[in-house]
Amino acid sequence: xxxLVTGGCGFIxxxxxxxxxxxxxxxxxxxxxxxxxxxxxxxxxxxxxEARYRLVVGDIADAALVARVFQEEKIDHVAHFAxxxxxxxxLFAAQAFVHTNVLGxxxxxxxxxxxxxxxxxxxxxxxSTDEVYGDLGDTGDVFRETTPLxxxxxxxASKAGADLLALSYVKTHGLPLVVTRSSNNxxxxxxxxxxxxxxxxxxxxxxQVPVYGDGKNxxxxxxxxxxxxxIFAAMERxxxxxxxxxxxxxxxxxxxxxxxxxxxxxxxxxLIQFVKDRPGHDRRYALDSRRAHGELGWKxxxxxxxxxxxxxxxxxxxxxxxxxIRDDSFDAYxxxxxxxxGLKEQPTA
Ligand code: DAU
Numbered sequence: 001x002x003x004l005v006t007g008g009c010g011f012i013x014x015x016x017x018x019x020x021x022x023x024x025x026x027x028x029x030x031x032x033x034x035x036x037x038x039x040x041x042x043x044x045x046x047x048x049x050e051a052r053y054r055l056v057v058g059d060i061a062d063a064a065l066v067a068r069v070f071q072e073e074k075i076d077h078v079a080h081f082a083x084x085x086x087x088x089x090x091l092f093a094a095q096a097f098v099h100t101n102v103l104g105x106x107x108x109x110x111x112x113x114x115x116x117x118x119x120x121x122x123x124x125x126x127x128s129t130d131e132v133y134g135d136l137g138d139t140g141d142v143f144r145e146t147t148p149l150x151x152x153x154x155x156x157a158s159k160a161g162a163d164l165l166a167l168s169y170v171k172t173h174g175l176p177l178v179v180t181r182s183s184n185n186x187x188x189x190x191x192x193x194x195x196x197x198x199x200x201x202x203x204x205x206x207x208q209v210p211v212y213g214d215g216k217n218x219x220x221x222x223x224x225x226x227x228x229x230x231i232f233a234a235m236e237r238x239x240x241x242x243x244x245x246x247x248x249x250x251x252x253x254x255x256x257x258x259x260x261x262x263x264x265x266x267x268x269x270x271l272i273q274f275v276k277d278r279p280g281h282d283r284r285y286a287l288d289s290r291r292a293h294g295e296l297g298w299k300x301x302x303x304x305x306x307x308x309x310x311x312x313x314x315x316x317x318x319x320x321x322x323x324x325i326r327d328d329s330f331d332a333y334x335x336x337x338x339x340x341x342g343l344k345e346q347p348t349a
Contacts, residue, residue, distance in 0.1 A: 001122075002028040004075045006060050006108065007082030009039035011190040012127070012224055016079060017044055019228040021053060028052055030073050032066070033082065034059045038191040042321065060104035066111045075115060079125045079235060080108055083159070086193055087131075090155035091279060092337055101158035102165065109169045109177075116175060124177040125235040126166040130220070130245065131156035132181065135282040142286045145181075145243040153280050163243075170241040178238035180231050182246040183287050187224035187307060188314035192322055192330075195219075199258050200315045201322050203267045210343065213277030215255030218284040222248030223307035226300040233296040244296060247287030250304040264312045276342040 003020060007013040008031030020026050033039045035057055047053050054073075058065045060082045069075065082104060084090065084097040105126070115121035133143040134150030149164070151157040169175040186194075192201045199209045230246040238244055252260075255272075262269055292298045302310075315322060338344045 001026045001077050002074050003030070003077040003079060004069060004073070005029060005031045005079045005081065006104075007033055007039065007080075008055075009033040009035060009041055009043050010081060011038070011043070011187075012185055012227060013081035014043035014189060015187065015224045015228040016081065016231060017047055017053075019225070019232055020079070021047060021050060023232075026052070028054075028073060030054045030056060030069060030075065032056045032058060032060060032069060038086075040189070040191075040321075043189050061099055061107050063107045063110070066107050067114070070111045070115050074120065076120055076122045077125070077235065078108060078112055078123070079127070079231065080105065081127045083127075085155065087153050087155045088193070088278065088338070088341065088343065090153055090158070091341060094154035094158075097154055097158040102161045105162040106165055109166060109175065113169065113173050113175055116173070122176060123235055124166070124175055125231060125238075126163065126177060126179045127231060128163050128179050128181045129156065129159055130181050130183050130247070130285045130287050131282070132160040132163055133285070136284040136286060138283060142288045143245065144288045145245055145291055152282060167241065176240040178234050178240060179243040180234045180246050181243060181287070182227045182230065183220035183222045183248050183285060185222050185224045185227050187311050188318070189321070190224070192325055195254065195257065196261065196311060197315065197322070199261045200265070200312060201326055203262055203265050203271055204315065204319075205326070206267070207271070208273040209258060209262075209271050210273055210275045211254060211258055212275060212343065213281060215258070215274065216253050217281060218251050218253055218286070219257075220248050220286050221250040221252060221257070221304055221307070222246065222300055223302035223310075226302055229301075230292060230296065230298045233298045234292070237296050239295070242291075244292040245287040245289045246292055246298070247289040248300050248304070249289070251286055252304070260308055261312065264308060274347060276345045276347050278343060279341065
């Protein structure tokens with residue numbers, strides 16, 4: 001397997017790099033990453049010593065660069081992680097989401113199609129999200145792979161666009177492509193703008209932790225290493241043209257998650273600060289992952305309690321990692337944008 005991983009300096013991509021390099025079936029791993037704000041070189045620096053591994057810094061939407069990497073490295077597998085992924089950011093800067101998530105995906109699909117036509121391309125794994133299905137509200141239902149896509153924010157709309165484009169290449173060009181849609185990931189190295197690492201790092205600094213709306217939105221939490229295993233299994237064993245939901249089977253209200261983090265850190269619940277709700281805030285996501293369980297033989301292995309303990313321990317032990325991000329420029333950015341969105345304001349009674 002000569003594998004191109006896009007976005008391997010990110011949170012999920014770097015967990016996947018480790019999983020891939022631990023397998024002897026993988027002859028070569030090339031990581032194409034633009035090192036944007038959330039792509040951290042230090043997430044993979046120890047891998048740079050591996051002879052089978054190469055980091056290429058560049059944009060997936062740069063067709064000439066992507067073509068060169070495919071040719072030079074004789075790529076026959078792609079695992080496509082690179083994406084703008086933070087919902088809040090998509091509310092004030094949607095263009096980058098279309099550039100990377102839609103245009104970047106198209107460039108990769110075209111490169112894979114070209115390699116396929118030359119007879120040497122085997123599998124494209126497109127990494128997606130449960131957010132493309134939309135919002136479950138309080139119905140108690142779950143998303144299945146057959147649930148129609150109904151994204152509700154610019155981020156999820158751009159991912160849904162990418163999914164549809166990717167699946168169209170199966171039909172029109174016979175590209176052997178598989179899609180995974182996972183639930184909320186958490187674990188070491190997650191950029192501290194997402195709920196869990198924001199709460200952990202704020203609490204470690206004895207700062208207030210913002211909870212949007214009533215805190216009763218529900219997410220299904222999947223430990224990042226379990227997602228990496230599921231994605232690898234889908235790349236190896238998934239049926240071309242098929243979608244596989246990868247759920248954590250850990251549905252929790254946000255407030256429950258926040259309280260568990262504060263308890264794990266020994267911090268008081270008085271740090272919780274309710275703020276105005278995220279515009280278009282999806283109430284609940286939950287996945288039916290029976291297809292992945294049955295066809296891929298995959299199931300999450302890490303319990304929520306174990307995953308949370310490992311996550312909190314990692315942030316405690318790796319303060320230089322998050323301090324380098326949580327600097328004055330992060331605070332200035334947060335003030336500017338979250339102030340505008342009202343995500344810093346106290347709700348009025
Ligand atoms: O479900 C998969 C998706 O999970 C991925 O596709 C996205 O890339 C990923 O960002 C995540 O989306 P969410 O919007 O669910 O994640 P986020 O960490 O931003 O928020 C989780 C929940 O916590 C959500 O209900 C909003 C809430 N929240 C978030 C932040 C950052 C707060 O209450 N306070 C906060 O400060």
